[in-house]
Amino acid sequence: MSLTGKHIVLGLTGGVACYKAAELARALIKAGASVQVVMTEAARHFITPVTMQALTGKPVFTDQWDSRISNNMAHIDLTRHADAILIAPCSADFMRKLVHGAADDLLSTLCLARPSTVPLLVAPAMNVEMWQNPATQRNVDQLKQDGVSLCGPAAGEQACGETGLGRMLEPEQLLEMLLAFFQPKLFQAKKVLITAGPTFEPIDPVRGITNLSSGKMGYALARAAHAAGAEVTLVSGPTALPAPFGIKMVSVITARDMHDAVMVHIAHQDIFIAVAAVADWRVSEVSQQKIKKQNGASPELQFEQNPDILAAVAALPKPPYCVGFAAESENLLEYGRTKREKKGIPLLVGNIGPQTFGKDENELVLFDAQGDHPLGRADKDTLAQQLIAEIARRL
Numbered sequence: 001m002s003l004t005g006k007h008i009v010l011g012l013t014g015g016v017a018c019y020k021a022a023e024l025a026r027a028l029i030k031a032g033a034s035v036q037v038v039m040t041e042a043a044r045h046f047i048t049p050v051t052m053q054a055l056t057g058k059p060v061f062t063d064q065w066d067s068r069i070s071n072n073m074a075h076i077d078l079t080r081h082a083d084a085i086l087i088a089p090c091s092a093d094f095m096r097k098l099v100h101g102a103a104d105d106l107l108s109t110l111c112l113a114r115p116s117t118v119p120l121l122v123a124p125a126m127n128v129e130m131w132q133n134p135a136t137q138r139n140v141d142q143l144k145q146d147g148v149s150l151c152g153p154a155a156g157e158q159a160c161g162e163t164g165l166g167r168m169l170e171p172e173q174l175l176e177m178l179l180a181f182f183q184p185k186l187f188q189a190k191k192v193l194i195t196a197g198p199t200f201e202p203i204d205p206v207r208g209i210t211n212l213s214s215g216k217m218g219y220a221l222a223r224a225a226h227a228a229g230a231e232v233t234l235v236s237g238p239t240a241l242p243a244p245f246g247i248k249m250v251s252v253i254t255a256r257d258m259h260d261a262v263m264v265h266i267a268h269q270d271i272f273i274a275v276a277a278v279a280d281w282r283v284s285e286v287s288q289q290k291i292k293k294q295n296g297a298s299p300e301l302q303f304e305q306n307p308d309i310l311a312a313v314a315a316l317p318k319p320p321y322c323v324g325f326a327a328e329s330e331n332l333l334e335y336g337r338t339k340r341e342k343k344g345i346p347l348l349v350g351n352i353g354p355q356t357f358g359k360d361e362n363e364l365v366l367f368d369a370q371g372d373h374p375l376g377r378a379d380k381d382t383l384a385q386q387l388i389a390e391i392a393r394r395l
């Protein structure tokens with residue numbers, strides 16, 4: 001996903017979270033956007049225009065009467081080519097100004113003068129009591145009614161030492177929201193259940209059997225489905241990845257846990273995407289104590305088969321649209337075709353096996369009733385987006 005060609009006006013208002021705006025500007029630019037920073041006087045107490053100018057490569061504006069704009073109409077000039085205005089951080093006072101249509105500094109005037117086609121997003125940042133105050137909550141309701149998109153706030157430790165709602169979202173979360181904002185909503189009103197990561201099958205309290213799946217492909221798909229407008233549930237085995245923003249996470253350990261969690265959530269799902277590398281077998285008798293070395297003799301482990309989650313979902317009386325993944329170390333095309341039929345699913349996604357586990361890149365081939373269709377090699381986020389488009393086309 002990228003913001004290539006998008007022009008974002010990034011508004012900064014007074015708040016400690018201004019320190020995150022520098023990181024946010026960098027993230028937006030890295031994602032391909034051009035960023036025009038406009039700051040309020042209060043924001044200048046927290047971060048200097050010099051920093052923001054150096055990061056964005058553009059002059060920063062604060063003053064409504066800035067003579068650098070030849071016609072002295074900064075509030076018009078700065079918004080006419082914008083694809084979105086993002087106020088981050090947005091103080092309680094600036095929210096009040098937006099609600100009342102204030103136009104007493106450049107940023108508020110610019111928001112009021114923006115064409116109705118330019119979306120306004122605000123990322124509130126304030127003390128928990130300020131956020132919870134009925135006055136602020138009235139302003140929040142009004143902003144929503146006015147079509148302003150609220151991004152956050154998050155809960156947690158605050159600069160003032162108190163804890164609760166009011167923290168500005170992290171730059172990467174705001175980037176994620178902006179990316180979602182510009183995505184075509186191919187999965188609007190769809191419910192999507194995704195499995196991801198490995199499973200871990202215990203042998204004893206300290207040992208187990210797992211595999212090298214990092215979860216990156218499944219998490220990328222969860223983000224892409226969310227960005228495409230879906231309500232996403234992600235059932236994940238143990239991974240080192242952060243929970244994707246805006247997605248319902250269900251964390252599991254074993255294949256049986258994953259099976260049970262999927263069955264609990266499968267009703268009313270429109271699409272099921274099984275990306276998890278589920279262990280085929282589990283140890284029949286898990287030792288309650290750590291197995292001790294016994295004079296050089298190896299322990300005898302008995303295995304039994306785990307449930308095939310994908311096949312079980314595909315065999316439901318009214319299955320959702322099922323998509324499977326297959327990692328093959330050889331004969332991908334041949335195995336891919338037969339695996340799709342064996343699992344009884346309309347779409348199987350093949351990749352060239354364990355080499356791509358844990359990597360940011362992947363190479364995918366789609367198998368459906370019509371044959372095989374290579375998606376080529378790309379980073380997992382791009383492939384996830386392509387895959388969402390392919391699924392949407394087939395639905």
Ligand code: C5P
Pocket residue numbers: 195255274275276277278279280306307308309310311323324325326327
């Ligand atoms: O049979 P194989 O493990 O190669 O199939 C891979 C596909 O089946 C993947 O989509 C995987 O998530 C799913 N699967 C499953 N439950 C299992 C084994 C695999 O859902 N027990």
